[in-house]
Amino acid sequence: MRIESITARELKMRLKAPFETSFGVTQDRRVVLLEVHTDVGTGWSEVTAMEGPYYNAETIHTAWIMGREFLSGLVLDVDVSSPEEISKLMENVRGQEMAKAAIECAAWDAFARSEGKSLSHALGGTRDVIASGVSLGIQSDTGRLLDAVEKELADGYRRVKLKIKPGKDVAVVAAVRKSFPDIDLTVDANSAYRLEDADLLKQLDDFGLSYIEQPLPWNEIYQHSLLQPQLKTAICLDECIHGVRDAEAAIALGACRVINIKLGRVGGHSAAKKIQALCMAKDIPVWCGGMLESGIGRAHNIAMSTLPGFVFPGDVSASQRYWVEDIIDPEVNVTPQGTIHVPTDPGIGYRIKVDEIERRTVRREEWTNRVSIPVGAAQ
Numbered sequence: 001m002r003i004e005s006i007t008a009r010e011l012k013m014r015l016k017a018p019f020e021t022s023f024g025v026t027q028d029r030r031v032v033l034l035e036v037h038t039d040v041g042t043g044w045s046e047v048t049a050m051e052g053p054y055y056n057a058e059t060i061h062t063a064w065i066m067g068r069e070f071l072s073g074l075v076l077d078v079d080v081s082s083p084e085e086i087s088k089l090m091e092n093v094r095g096q097e098m099a100k101a102a103i104e105c106a107a108w109d110a111f112a113r114s115e116g117k118s119l120s121h122a123l124g125g126t127r128d129v130i131a132s133g134v135s136l137g138i139q140s141d142t143g144r145l146l147d148a149v150e151k152e153l154a155d156g157y158r159r160v161k162l163k164i165k166p167g168k169d170v171a172v173v174a175a176v177r178k179s180f181p182d183i184d185l186t187v188d189a190n191s192a193y194r195l196e197d198a199d200l201l202k203q204l205d206d207f208g209l210s211y212i213e214q215p216l217p218w219n220e221i222y223q224h225s226l227l228q229p230q231l232k233t234a235i236c237l238d239e240c241i242h243g244v245r246d247a248e249a250a251i252a253l254g255a256c257r258v259i260n261i262k263l264g265r266v267g268g269h270s271a272a273k274k275i276q277a278l279c280m281a282k283d284i285p286v287w288c289g290g291m292l293e294s295g296i297g298r299a300h301n302i303a304m305s306t307l308p309g310f311v312f313p314g315d316v317s318a319s320q321r322y323w324v325e326d327i328i329d330p331e332v333n334v335t336p337q338g339t340i341h342v343p344t345d346p347g348i349g350y351r352i353k354v355d356e357i358e359r360r361t362v363r364r365e366e367w368t369n370r371v372s373i374p375v376g377a378a379q
Helices: 060-075 084-089 097-115 119-123 142-154 170-179 195-207 221-230 244-253 269-281 295-305 354-360
Strands: 003-021 024-038 041-047 129-131 133-136 159-163 185-188 235-237 258-261 286-288 339-341 361-367
Touching (some): 003 060, 003 097, 024 060, 024 097, 041 060, 041 097, 041 295, 060 084, 060 361, 084 097, 084 269, 097 119, 097 269, 097 295, 119 295, 133 142, 142 159, 142 170, 159 170, 170 195, 195 221, 221 235, 269 295, 354 361
Parallel strands (some): 133 159, 159 185, 235 258
Antiparallel strands (some): 003 024, 024 041, 129 339
């Protein structure tokens, strides 16, 4: 296959309700989509970067610039035999995993469509359904949180994840566990704590959590290796893992017992598959995290979640939890049993609502290889 051009679009999408984490509140999402045109067909993907550099160093602005000025020039008009080679073409650009992932994931969609296969089967997935979990943002009071948990459980979700931060942690988790003693419960700190908070974090051992996600800073694998032996509860690493080498280091150091694989954060499907294979070999369970994606991003997450080793329910929940109207048809739906049926149509398996996308588009560019992209050299 050969990528001939890339169409980048920025959309404005509003969440049904504000979503609060330890690094801020989000309601208006600026979503960047890529439509990759190849000689075998078209594929779609989503840039999962946020508006500001608070989850990681990337933003929708940096991803747009990197895609236009550097990455597109490396992948356009190059013949490749499979989408894995797309990642290799971009490997000399350091970092920029979310920008790279968007190009590579769209190429996977185009490739799967051309082969007449669902994306899940093209990736090597083995499941027809996946388990769905829900992530609840920080609430203004515990009563509202308990009501939210009850609603999500009634809707069938198999795991509840609570966002926590200093001052909104132990007492909140205790209240939820008391009211719902038997649910699969996890917490996500999004790097809000420091190693000196170990005694506070040890208190979370009392609540039978499946894991504590990313308690320490985003770039501190070593400090997590000092914290994990102090806890009975497994640590799950998220922001620390940018590729298979980070996963190797985290596992070797004993920094975690679970890994969250996010496609954007690790650079796309090919990188995610490498981490999944490593974790299976090392008996480390994985699951697929989310980034408040539209349906296009969710569809890619669903496909990845069908691979062996994705043991825990992921963050792929129903479209209607977040959006009044999604940009795929049908929208992502969760069954009363807390599962999502994996689509079987070619590619991501959902129809792209192009008219709706165009209606919401506020910025659009076509990236072609008519202009050469300068490549810098280090001394």
